Amino acid sequence: xxxxxxxxxxxxxxxxxxxxxxxxxxxxxxxxxxxxxxxxxxxxxxxxxxxxxxxxxxxxxxxxxxxxxxxxxxxxxxxxxxxxxxxxxxxxxxxxxxxxxxxxxxxxxxxxxxxxxxxxxxxxxxxxxxxxxxxxxxxxxxxxxxxxxxxxxxxxxxxxxxxxxxxxxxxxxxxxxxxxxxxxxxxxxxxxxxxxxxxxxxxxxxxxxxxxxxxxxxxxxxxxxxxxxxxxxxxxxxxxxxxxxxxxxxxxxxxxxxxxxxxxxxxxxxxxxxxxxxxxxxxxxxxxxxxxxxxxxxxxxxxxxxxxxxxxxxxxxxxxxxxxxxxxxxxxxxxxxxxx
Numbered sequence: 490x491x492x493x494x495x496x497x498x499x500x501x502x503x504x505x506x507x508x509x510x511x512x513x514x515x516x517x518x519x520x521x522x523x524x525x526x527x528x529x530x531x532x533x534x535x536x537x538x539x540x541x542x543x544x545x546x547x548x549x550x551x552x553x554x555x556x557x558x559x560x561x562x563x564x565x566x567x568x569x570x571x572x573x574x575x576x577x578x579x580x581x582x583x584x585x586x587x588x589x590x591x592x593x594x595x596x597x598x599x600x601x602x603x604x605x606x607x608x609x610x611x612x613x614x615x616x617x618x619x620x621x622x623x624x625x626x627x628x629x630x631x632x633x634x635x636x637x638x639x640x641x642x643x644x645x646x647x648x649x650x651x652x653x654x655x656x657x658x659x660x661x662x663x664x665x666x667x668x669x670x671x672x673x674x675x676x677x678x679x680x681x682x683x684x685x686x687x688x689x690x691x692x693x694x695x696x697x698x699x700x701x702x703x704x705x706x707x708x709x710x711x712x713x714x715x716x717x718x719x720x721x722x723x724x725x726x727x728x729x730x731x732x733x734x735x736x737x738x739x740x741x742x743x744x745x746x747x748x749x750x751x752x753x754x755x756x757x758x759x760x761x762x763x764x765x766x767x768x769x770x771x772x773x774x775x776x777x778x779x780x781x782x783x784x785x786x787x788x789x790x791x792x793x794x795x796x797x798x799x800x801x802x803x804x805x806x807x808x809x810x811x812x813x814x815x816x817x818x819x820x821x822x823x824x825x826x827x828x829x
Contacts, residue, residue, distance in 0.1 A: 490821040498649030499693055500828045503738070503816055505614040506558040506578035506651070506694075507767070511815025511823070513694070513740050514806055515558040515578070517771030518548050519617070521565060521586040524779075531783020538565065543787050545569035548775050551794040553577045555802040560617055560769055562586070563603055570612055578614040580653060580769075583641065588621060594630035595621035595659065597637055605644040615651040616641070617696070622656040624680035635690075642691030655696040655742065655769075656681040671702035671718040675727035683734035694816065695739040696769050700731040703746070703754050711750045721757070728761035738766045738816040743773035748801040752808050759812025766816040767809060774801045 495503075507513045521541070528536035528544065542565050549569035553559050558578030561570050570579050583603060588595040597620050605616055618641055620634060638654065645652035658677035663670035678700035685692050703711050705718035719727065732739070741758065743751045751773040758765055775798050782790035817823045 490825055492825055492827045493820045494827045494829050495693075496646075496649050497828055499645075499651045500826070502578075502615045502651040503693060506580060507816055508557040511766070511817055512809055512813045513558065513767030513769070513816060514556055514809050514813075515560060515580065515740075515767065515769045516548070516552050516556040516774060516802070517560040517742070517769045518545050518569065518775070519560045519562040519566065519580075519582040520771065521562055523586075527776075527779045528783050531780045533783075536783075540782075541565045542568055544779075544782055544790065546572045547782075547787065547791050547794055548778075548798070549573045551791065552774060552798055552802055555799055555806065557767075558614065560771070563600065563608060563611060567611060579612055580615045580617045581608045581611065581613040582617050582619070583608060584618050584620075594626060594633070596630070596633060597621070599641075605641075605648045605650060609648050609650050613650065615653050615694075616645050617653040617655060619655045619657060621659050622681050623658060623660050624677055624684065625660070635684075638685065638690045638692070642689070645693075646691045651693040652691060653694045653696050653769075654685055654690070654692045656685060657698060666702070666704075668705060668716060668718055671705040674698075674702055675700040675719075675731065679727075679731040679734055682731055682739065686734065686736040692737055694766075695735060695737050696742050697731075697739050698744055699741055699754050699758065700727045703750060703757075706757075709757070710753060711746075724757060725761040728758055728763050732761075732763035732765070736819065738819050740767045740769055741765055743768065743770045745772045745776070747776075748773040748805065752805060755805075755808045755812055759808070764814045764818045765812070766818065767813045768805065770802075770805060774798060774805070 525536045546569045550572040553574040560580040562582045585598045701724045704713045706724045707717035708721040778793045
């Protein structure tokens, strides 16, 4: 295998988000609108900006001693960035939360008062973008998204900082949680992993969904019953097929499932022997703390995080120790990287 050249800043940034093994065991806490709604629902009145900040600071300060990095947003997350454990990486989100529902295609947009330069100045170790993506969408929609990612990639390259891309598949013609979309999901995930591995996007790490809906995998504890979309062996094949097209390191996101389900999902990925290099795990770790925070306040949340939140993170780390591979595995090993 020919040597792969990676710039000093990008190499240091990816390493800065990983543990000593080269595995990215990162926590995600960049939720904004969805978290505000969840806290508001739990307390029975609208959540304030200060409550959002308090929640993020608590998660960051208590969970990051057991994580390699944390993903935050620059709108509410900068105090939490300062509260993270020493030596932990900081990924900062660059996209606006949500999308304009009045415009077709779930088009992405950037935070207007931020740039990659400014995020780096604010302490970012890496930049993250979430992109809703349907590989079978109209060409006029996807050409906009491709150009958007090319621009962000170029901006990250110019500032010599890693670019983590999080594509999330969708199709407005199907129920995202239904059986029909579950059957299509493997192809959607495989297609976007192949697309955004292309060099023009300058993506350094892909943060991806697992290529199956685990609620439709026969034999898994979370299987809904009724008609399955895939057998366990078919699910393993889908994991391998999606992984095989990526030429970039990739990590899995938890996508809002419970911590138990996410761990079981990662065990399936490990059984498939995919070269996944870790996780960016958000809600699976801390979502059960939201009703506690809403009903009982900050001290109760902190107590829950120190008990169950830390336990969730440690159990996840145990799965990563068994299944995840160093981020340089996809390049043929650390010795096959030339830092320039």
